[in-house]
Amino acid sequence: MEAAGLSRRLESKHERKKVPFKSKVIVHRTRARAYFKRLMAGTGIILAMAGLAVWLCIPAYRDNTRRYPASVRILDRNGGELRLAPGTNVVFCTPIALSETGDWAVKALIAAEDKRFYRHAGIDWLAVLRALTLNAASLKTRSGASTLSTLVIKLTYPRPRTLWTKIIEAHHARQLERQMGKNAILEQYLNRAPFGGALQGIEAASLFYFGKPANALSLSEVALLIGLPQQPSRLRPDLHPDRALRRRNYVLSRMNACGFIGRREYAGAIAQPVAAAGRPRPFRAPHFCDFILKRYAESPAPATTLDPAIQALAEQTLDARLTILTNRNIHGAAVVILDVKTAALRAMVGSPDFQNAAAAGQVNGATARRSPGSALKPFIYGLALDQGLCSPQTVIADAPVNFSGYRPSNFDRDFHGRVSVRGALVNSLNIPALLYTQKVGLDRVAHVLRTLGLSTLDQPADHYGLSLAIGTCEVTLLDMANAYACLAREGVFTPLRCLEAEERGAETRVFSRETAFMLADMLSGDERLFETTGQAGDVVLPRVAWKTGTSSGYRDAWTLAYNPDFVVGVWLGNPRGQVSEMLIGTAAAGIAHAIFRRLYPEGNAPWYARPAGLQRRQVCALSGEASTAFCPITVVDDAIEGITVRTLCRIHRDAPGGLTSALSAPARRDSSASRRTDGPAADRSVCIVSPAPGATFRLMDALPSARQELKLEVQPHPTALYWFVDQELYRTADSRENVFWPLQEGRHRIVCCTAMGESDSVEITVE
Numbered sequence: 001m002e003a004a005g006l007s008r009r010l011e012s013k014h015e016r017k018k019v020p021f022k023s024k025v026i027v028h029r030t031r032a033r034a035y036f037k038r039l040m041a042g043t044g045i046i047l048a049m050a051g052l053a054v055w056l057c058i059p060a061y062r063d064n065t066r067r068y069p070a071s072v073r074i075l076d077r078n079g080g081e082l083r084l085a086p087g088t089n090v091v092f093c094t095p096i097a098l099s100e101t102g103d104w105a106v107k108a109l110i111a112a113e114d115k116r117f118y119r120h121a122g123i124d125w126l127a128v129l130r131a132l133t134l135n136a137a138s139l140k141t142r143s144g145a146s147t148l149s150t151l152v153i154k155l156t157y158p159r160p161r162t163l164w165t166k167i168i169e170a171h172h173a174r175q176l177e178r179q180m181g182k183n184a185i186l187e188q189y190l191n192r193a194p195f196g197g198a199l200q201g202i203e204a205a206s207l208f209y210f211g212k213p214a215n216a217l218s219l220s221e222v223a224l225l226i227g228l229p230q231q232p233s234r235l236r237p238d239l240h241p242d243r244a245l246r247r248r249n250y251v252l253s254r255m256n257a258c259g260f261i262g263r264r265e266y267a268g269a270i271a272q273p274v275a276a277a278g279r280p281r282p283f284r285a286p287h288f289c290d291f292i293l294k295r296y297a298e299s300p301a302p303a304t305t306l307d308p309a310i311q312a313l314a315e316q317t318l319d320a321r322l323t324i325l326t327n328r329n330i331h332g333a334a335v336v337i338l339d340v341k342t343a344a345l346r347a348m349v350g351s352p353d354f355q356n357a358a359a360a361g362q363v364n365g366a367t368a369r370r371s372p373g374s375a376l377k378p379f380i381y382g383l384a385l386d387q388g389l390c391s392p393q394t395v396i397a398d399a400p401v402n403f404s405g406y407r408p409s410n411f412d413r414d415f416h417g418r419v420s421v422r423g424a425l426v427n428s429l430n431i432p433a434l435l436y437t438q439k440v441g442l443d444r445v446a447h448v449l450r451t452l453g454l455s456t457l458d459q460p461a462d463h464y465g466l467s468l469a470i471g472t473c474e475v476t477l478l479d480m481a482n483a484y485a486c487l488a489r490e491g492v493f494t495p496l497r498c499l500e501a502e503e504r505g506a507e508t509r510v511f512s513r514e515t516a517f518m519l520a521d522m523l524s525g526d527e528r529l530f531e532t533t534g535q536a537g538d539v540v541l542p543r544v545a546w547k548t549g550t551s552s553g554y555r556d557a558w559t560l561a562y563n564p565d566f567v568v569g570v571w572l573g574n575p576r577g578q579v580s581e582m583l584i585g586t587a588a589a590g591i592a593h594a595i596f597r598r599l600y601p602e603g604n605a606p607w608y609a610r611p612a613g614l615q616r617r618q619v620c621a622l623s624g625e626a627s628t629a630f631c632p633i634t635v636v637d638d639a640i641e642g643i644t645v646r647t648l649c650r651i652h653r654d655a656p657g658g659l660t661s662a663l664s665a666p667a668r669r670d671s672s673a674s675r676r677t678d679g680p681a682a683d684r685s686v687c688i689v690s691p692a693p694g695a696t697f698r699l700m701d702a703l704p705s706a707r708q709e710l711k712l713e714v715q716p717h718p719t720a721l722y723w724f725v726d727q728e729l730y731r732t733a734d735s736r737e738n739v740f741w742p743l744q745e746g747r748h749r750i751v752c753c754t755a756m757g758e759s760d761s762v763e764i765t766v767e
Contacts, residue, residue, distance in 0.1 A: 065156055065180070065188050068095040069200065074289050075302045077344075077500055081282045082306065083289040084207075086198060092281075093200040094207065098187040101202055102215040104222040106186055107261075111254040112226055114148045118182060122149040122173035148189050149173035155192040193229040196236040197278075202226075209237060209276035219265060220272035223251040237276035245274045285311055287350025287364040292498060303500040305344035310337055310599075314347040317594050322352050325572065328582035331356075332575045334365030335591065336481045338567040343485065343494040343504055346566075348478070351575075360575035369456055369474035370573060373585065374411075374428035375549030375558045378487065378519050379452065380445060380469050381425050384436040385515040388644045392422040392522055393637035395624030396432045403466055408434055411550060417720040419732060420624060422522045428548065428585070430470050437469040445469070451510055452483035452493055471549060480560055481569035487545070488562035490608065491516040513611040514640045520545040520562075520608055521638075542596050542605030548585020555579055559588035564606045566599060568592045615639045620649040621722060621729045622753075628652055633722075633751070635729045686760045687715045688752055693762040697743055709740040714752050714760070724751040 069088035076082055087093050098106070110117050116124050124147050146154070150166075150173040157172075159165045176185065195205035205225050206214040217225070227247035228235050237244035249270060256266040288306055314335045325333060337347040350364035384390050398416040400407065408430050410416075416429060424432035437445055445468060446461035456474050457464070464473050478496070486493040490513045495505035511519075523545035542563065549558035557572040570588040574580070596605070617639050620631040627634040630652040639646070690713040691697075699708055712723055712731075723731045723739060726748055733739050741750075743766045753759030 073302045076306045076308045082284045084281050091198045091200040092204045094203040095191045096203045104219050108226040111258040112251045122177040123170050152188045194232045195228045196232040211279050220269040224248040227251045238278040241274045286354040288348040307346040311347040314349050329580040331359040332573050334571045336366050336569045340488045344497045363575040366477045370556045371551035372475045373471040373549030373551045377433045382511045382515050383440045390421045391637050391639050393619050393624050394421045398429050398431045433469040477569045477571045481567050484560040485567045514614045542600040550585045554583045557583040557588045559592040561592040568595050613641050615641050623649045623651045625649040686758045688760045689713050691764050696765045698767045708743045712739040
């Protein structure tokens with residue numbers, strides 16, 4: 001058996017040796033083919049698994065194309081550009097629709113960057129194969145395979161440049177193509193591509209390099225811009241015109257090769273020189289623009305309420321006084337102008353020179369917190385008038401007072417005795433304002449000031465105390481101007497508007513029309529203008545109501561002026577708080593009135609109609625209370641019907657002695673009587689020494705009438721004196737003060753008396 005088996009094995013071996021060579025080859029090929037099939041199947045499985053792994057590892061595409069890093073283009077109310085502020089990542093981008101890019105932009109882009117754009121679905125496989133071949137042959141990157149779709153992905157999601165990044169971008173590009181149309185992808189690219197420096201998007205580039213929108217560019221200019229995104233820093237036409245020219249010519253040649261332009265168009269565009277130059281971006285009304293960017297940080301809208309003509313007027317008026325201010329050690333100033341009817345901010349100047357770092361020029365004085373001084377007093381008197389506690393001719397004592405240890409004084413460190421509410425308000429006396437704050441109620445005063453938009457009063461009323469009435473708090477010029485707009489609007493408060501599209505806020509009546517009229521009447525008048533501005537009487541000035549304020553320590557000077565059209569607010573001071581003795585309210589008043597004169601060059605400004613609910617009544621000139629039959633001299637006063645308290649004069653309840661006799665008797669005729677040392681004149685405690693009785697004066701045509709004044713003088717007297725001209729109270733003054741009366745043609749009776757009824761009178765003639 002063993003021998004038989006061995007024999008069969010030997011025979012088999014022998015037979016194998018006799019197999020032909022060709023048969024062996026066939027056998028090996030069959031085996032190799034089977035092995036290759038198994039290898040390919042395994043490789044396919046591995047690649048499929050790898051592809052699945054890659055697919056699972058690629059992050060999901062999140063649409064990031066809905067919002068551009070758009071610049072904020074701030075415009076004035078007429079559409080003029082004030083500033084182009086950079087958007088996200090500090091880039092300048094002005095997104096536009098694809099239809100606004102002009103006739104050539106899309107053609108140039110497709111020719112230069114992606115000629116098969118409309119034939120692929122996000123990945124150009126021919127470009128991929130070409131790139132692989134070239135890069136493999138040279139063993140370095142010589143060509144990419146980016147499409148416009150992958151470039152949009154790259155622009156919206158910047159990543160490190162790796163092979164894995166390219167795989168992600170290709171995958172996301174296919175998804176992007178499915179989510180949006182081809183035109184939308186083109187629009188995305190043209191608004192996101194870099195064009196040198198901080199420029200992003202074709203519109204921003206067009207405005208910067210050529211000073212015009214993209215739809216106004218020529219073929220040559222479009223080709224120049226479309227060539228920049230490849231290497232924006234190296235190809236900037238304002239820095240590297242030769243490189244930009246070569247790149248432009250390449251783009252034009254590609255357009256010609258693709259059939260987008262003909263030979264004639266190509267030749268004409270090639271012949272054009274590179275005429276691009278960086279243009280300075282507008283930087284007008286800098287403090288206002290900063291304010292807008294901060295106020296509307298979340299959703300800034302460009303069309304503001306700023307009026308370019310009024311803004312220029314404010315800037316020029318302030319600039320004209322810059323040297324004077326600097327010489328007075330005043331380096332900060334601010335102006336705001338509001339439109340009363342629309343509650344719109346028309347002008348804002350935050351400092352005399354925004355670029356002056358030494359004077360803190362970038363600090364906005366219009367929004368800085370400063371002490372207002374007496375500028376809050378009109379609101380306190382407004383509350384008192386509305387509550388019927390007083391009227392313009394109500395007399396109140398300006399005398400030393402102690403408020404639980406608080407002993408205030410006036411700005412001039414003096415007290416003025418019995419004064420009218422009108423006089424106390426106009427002359428910014430502190431004691432009367434404090435007394436009325438106490439009567440009205442501190443909580444009520446604080447509440448109304450907050451209602452008027454003074455949001456910086458963020459502490460409880462007790463924190464400020466009664467001294468709130470004299471400005472021991474912090475406010476901003478802008479808020480103060482809008483609070484005064486309530487008075488200018490006849491007592492109605494409206495929130496400030498800074499955008500043209502912004503709806504007007506809800507109206508809140510804070511003061512009655514009657515009170516607003518009385519305040520405007522008290523705060524206006526030619527005599528106040530002359531004392532402050534020095535203007536002669538023959539100059540036509542627009543009628544305005546105005547109030548000054550001076551903070552303690554000579555750090556802030558304020559003036560708020562208004563009429564039915566405008567509110568002008570002026571602040572003077574130093575941003576770093578330096579003191580200047582010239583920082584008093586009247587220093588700011590000159591600027592405010594100069595602005596009003598320029599707003600109304602003809603002087604024909606509007607004024608308020610007298611409300612029907614305002615009554616005229618006679619009050620005693622000395623007590624300020626409703627006159628009796630025994631009051632020797634009365635003046636006309638205003639009262640709110642049914643509101644203003646009516647109290648009969650408590651000084652002249654009975655027949656007054658010497659005062660009535662003096663007023664009813666003929667005036668002295670002897671021109672030498674005022675200088676006699678014997679007789680009746682010597683017994684008088686009040687004796688007018690100027691003018692002389694019976695004197696005649698002549699007006700001079702060549703001299704402005706406001707400068708032709710007559711000095712009113714009496715023998716020294718220790719109490720306050722009351723000067724009357726033709727039965728009207730003219731001035732309350734201490735005997736030490738110089739009092740002047742402007743001459744008026746005609747016969748006049750001048751009376752000087754005291755609160756006790758002592759008096760003297762003279763008659764004069766003015767020709």
